[in-house]
Structure formats: C-alpha cells, structure tokens
Amino acid sequence: MAFTPHHVTETSPRGSSAEFDVERIRRDFPALAQKVHGKPLVYLDNAATSQKPQAVIEAEEHFYRRDCSNIHRGVHELSERATKSYEDARVKAQRFVNAPDSKEIIFVRGATEAINLVAGTFGRKYVQAGDEILITAMEHHSNIVPWQILCEEKGAKLRVAPINDRGELLLAEYEKLLGPKTRLAALVHVSNVLGTINPVREMVESAHRKGIPVLLDGAQAAPHLKVDVQDLDCEFYAFSGHKLYGPTGIGVLYGKAEVLDAMPPYQGGGDMISSVTFEKTIYNSLPYKFEAGTSNIAGGIGLGAAVDYLNGIGMESIAAYEDELLAYATEEISRIPGLRIIGTAEKKAGVISFVMEGIHPHDVGTILDQEGIAVRTGHHCAQPLMERFGIPATTRASLALYNTKREIDTLVMGIQKVKELLG
Ligand code: 7TS
DSSP: OOOOOSSOOOSSOOOOOSSOOHHHHHHTOGGGGOEETTEEOEEOBTTTOOOOOHHHHHHHHHIIIIIOOOSSSOOSHHHHHHHHHHHHHHHHHHHHTTOSOGGGEEEESSHHHHHHHHIIIIIHHHOOTTOEEEEETTOOGGGTHHHHHHHHHHTOEEEEEOBOTTSOBOHHHHHHHOOTTEEEEEEESBOTTTOBBOOHHHHHHHHHHTTOOEEEEOTTTTTTSOOOHHHHOOSEEEEESGGGTSOTTOEEEEEOHHHHHHSOOSSOSTTSEEEEOSSOEEEOOTTGGGOOSSOOHHHHHHHHHHHHHHHHHOHHHHHHHHHHHHHHHHHHHHTSTTEEEEOOOSSBOSEEEEEETTBOHHHHHHHHHHTTEEOEEEOTTOHHHHHHHTOSOEEEEEOOTTOOHHHHHHHHHHHHHHHHHHO
C-alpha cells in the first residue's frame, strides 16, 4: 500500500524574511495574547511543550471539519484527501531533517515512543547477554528507562559517558566507553536541563569508526537547530511534534532504510501488514511496517503545518535569534546574587536552569506563576543528572522563537520578587 506523494501541498507559505520580526511572529500564536493572574503571560516552559501557531491549529481543525476519514484504505474522496495530507506531512518531515527518503520517516507518538520502538525492535534483535548500550549522563528518562528495560531482559549492561561541571560531555571518556560489546550509542543532541549542544556529528563518527550504530534524541534540538540526518550520519533520529510548535501525540523516528528494513515490526495490527493468513503474515513495506493501527492523522497533518511554518521563517534565522536571546538571558540572570546557573556549556541552546540559595525551586515557580511567568521546576525527568550536580531540582526557563528580551526582563524582575519574599 505504498503511497507516493507527487506534489506536496504546503500550508501558510510566508516567504522567508531576512529580518526576524518577533512581534509579528507572536501574533501567530493566539495563546500568547492572554493574561495569567492578571499579568501578561510570559511563557518560558517551551522545553516541556511549545505554543502552537494559528496555522497548526487551523490545519488540525480543517482535517476534523472537512477531511476527517481514515487513511490508506478508503476509495472515497475524504479518505483520499486525508491520506494525501498525512503523506504530505511525512514528506515535509523528511525534508525538515533532510532524510533521503520519506519511507525513513516513521510517525510515532513522540520522542519517547521513537526510542521505545528502537529498544523494542532493534534492541530485541541485536542485543544479547553481556552486550552494552552507551548513553550519556545528561539523558532524559525516556533515553534511559527503555534501555534499562532492554538490558534487564537481555542481561546486557547500560554504560554512561560522564560530563564535566559545566555540563559538557567528556569526549575522551565517551570514546573509551565505545567498546567491542557496545551494540548502540543512544545520545541526546541537546540537553533539556542544561541546554548543552553535544558535538553529535563527531560522536557519531567515533562510534562508526568502531562499527557502532547511533540513535540521537533530538527532542530538544529539532525546535532550535537545523537538523541534517545525512550530515550527522546517525542510524536513528527521534523528535516530538509538540516541542516543535506542532500538536501533541505525534513525533518522528527517522531511521536509515537498510537498518529499519532489517528490524522486526514494533506493534502488530492493521496497516502494518501486506497480507495475513492464520499461518503467516507478510509485513508491509517501510514506513507502514512500523505504524500499526490508525495513526494520529490530525496530529501528523498539524506537524506538517508546523514544519511549513518553521520553514517560512527559516531554522537558521530562528537559531540566530534564539542564540542572541539566550546570551541576553544568561547575562541578566547570572547577575542576580545568590543564583547559580546549572549548565554553562560553551555551546548551548534555549535553556537556562538555575538554583537559588536557600529557596526551593518549587517556591520559585509558584511565585513566578503569580507574575504570569510559566517556568518548569523539578528534576525535569533527568534525576541522574540532578544527582550528578548534587541538587534535587532546578527552576528552568526554556526559550522559543516567540520569546523576547522584554520577557527576560520580566523574568528577572520576578526572580527579584522571589528573593524579596523568601530570600
Ligand atoms: N528527550 C528529551 C531530551 C526531552 O527533553 C524529552 C521531553 C523527551 C525526550 C521526551 O519527549 P516526549 O515528547 O516523548 O515526552 N522533555 C520534557 C521536558 O524537559 N519537560 O517536559 C518534557
């Protein structure tokens, strides 16, 4: 049931602008215009999930209002429209990460499911007792726990590449840990707590020199950087739609075709088969082999609209704007006495985590909320990383393309207020 898209219909073409007009961008995001506790919303919890532009909301709504139908199976008009929009979105995602072929784009629920898919199929097939999986000390739980489950089942071992006090990976240590028993290196591209951008291209190269395949967790990279899976040469790349201004419940696993082809299916059911008898089932070709059951069709279409939206602005412009904003925020926030930033790597994207002397992050978050400022507090699903820094939790401000220096100033004033009240 291969579907070959000929002409991909794009939504909301904006034309790329050399100048980054943040005020115009803000108007595309209806949720940003609201007040919270009587104060204008300052949304700085983008690493958890980002707000959605009108174009994404409209794409989902359009599907439910006009095209709602199941895909890949109907001969009728609505099903054909829905199938085309969904498969167009796959091509958009393919181009977004520069994958060679759209069949290498597997739609999943998000980065978590993408990693679980690889652990449950690639891992189950290739990992044996005594083998090793290599991760880093700065992984999100979703790139730790699936490997622990696999290791437990197989009698394999999880190895962890250490980091320095700035939150940078110790590359020499990482290379030493790439050994003859390593079956996969599963590495975060950008840390959700520290903001560290790992030198993943070099890390993939070192792994490949020893014949070790690599999965990159790009959940926090895809919204901030131009991702090119051919340049990175990784076997797998995982990301979530909802952190990329798209809907929740949809994400992507990119995998090299030859690697995906050799892997057993993930879940069994409709759409992932080519033929079924009680004696034998023949699986469908890529990407459908890994997409059992009715997909998040509206989500996929919404993700396609998010990609169009980002392309209209340009990932390079977004990265440059956010870099400037991060530098400003770092400078302003680090001036506050008694505050310590956790994660001071030379190469960072979009995240500032901090702790304040004598004040619990939860109290910081609660007071900031009263000021209309949304941040996340806690361990950020990275408990081993908290342990590495000897802290239970941080307050985290995470940036998006629509944040402004004015909002950073509001955050700084909010933190001053926390100090006045609790310091
Ligand atoms: N990997 C990283 C690096 C992440 O930051 C997250 C989510 C995931 C994987 C999982 O993504 P999901 O979409 O499948 O849930 N990170 C966060 C966060 O920092 N705050 O809330 C979710």
